Amino acid sequence: MSTAATETRKTAFNTDWQQWHEAHEKLRSDPHGFLAVTELHWLTADATALAGAPGTWRVEDDAVHLTLESGISLLRDGAELNTPEGLNANGELVFGPIAERDGINLSYGDTVLELAKRGGEYVLRPRNPSNALLREYHGTPAYTPTLSFALAAQYVPFRRPRETTVGAAVEGIQHVYQAPGTVKFRIDGRELELTAFNGSAPGTFLVLFTDETSGDTTYVANRSLTFSAPEAGGAATLDFNRAVNLPCAYTDLATCPLPPAENHLPVAIAAGEKTPFEREAAK
Structure with missing residues (x-):
């Protein structure tokens, strides 16, 4: 790919991400959100x-x-x-x-x-x-988007969906999700995988995860990434630039699910949303 074509692709990618990010922030700032x-x-x-x-x-x-x-x-x-x-x-x-x-x-x-x-x-x-x-909300900090964190992945379905119990941001309750399978991908030559759950919107999956940035530049407990559900055994794209914080990153009045234990990635996902200013100020 020529230098001009590469730059055109980067510009389109960044513009698309910026539009998505602005729409997500607008939704988060809803008067009754x-x-x-x-x-x-x-x-x-x-x-x-x-x-x-x-x-x-x-x-x-x-x-x-x-x-x-x-x-x-x-x-x-x-x-x-x-x-x-x-x-x-x-x-x-x-x-x-x-x-x-x-x-x-x-x-x-x-x-x-x-x-x-x-x-x-x-x-x-x-x-x-x-x-x-x-x-007093003034937006959520995020990493500058980069194509290197828009990763090709492979969806591997379970023989049948697995009922998966995870903890919550508040003590005393648990969440139960249907896990249809895992998504496998590579970062810096390492093969990794995440357990996927059915997303809230039809035709989507989501992964809840932590990584080596959690508790440092990103929220300690969890982040979430939603992506289009592929066909069984099909290809998927995990664009970690669109990894977002859940409500518990901002308020203690949330009951957000925690990632399953196997969804800690032993690498730094320096992409997507960072720790909210509100949490940083409370430290």
Whole structure:
């Protein structure tokens, strides 16, 4: 490849990465994104008033029961919920069952109430645009993108998907993922592999990993990389320039999964997002 062609390829690669990075930062800065989370409440069988949310909340028969005072407005998809028609015989709103890693959003004034299930337990997280973490957010540092970390890989499927249990950023819970296989690749002549999980979007896989930069220039607990799911035994591209931080890199009010033990790479992946300024300032 000629020098001019090489430079053209580099320019196109860098432009594409910059557009992706800006879009990712815009999504992260959403007024009701994870930077807006003000509380992390674990719900129990006892009816409890919770900071940042109206009423009292309890769990019964794998569903969340909410008792609101009359006149309190709570919306779901723009529709008012606190009406006589929306209440059960006990005057409660009932939500669920909710699937693991799934959730619903309820609007309460300027606040969005995220009701979800994590590690088999129900959680409620109010998200308010006035949260200081969001208001003071000025972007995430990242390595300058380089083609050398956009790596060719080979997907090796398991005979059948493996249920894989991993830890979490908060104590006491675990996450269970379906692992369809591994991806094998080479860095500096070394053959490495990562266990892949099904991604949140159809047709994608993700890998959770740490490497020799973790705890130094990148967040200590985890980073995530999403890529297009190849056919069985097919080729894939792992562009580590697009490795991103999970919410737990920014806030302790997150329940992020940790990588499986085998997903520590014994090399420095000097690509992708670095430790957030917020974590560095807290050291």
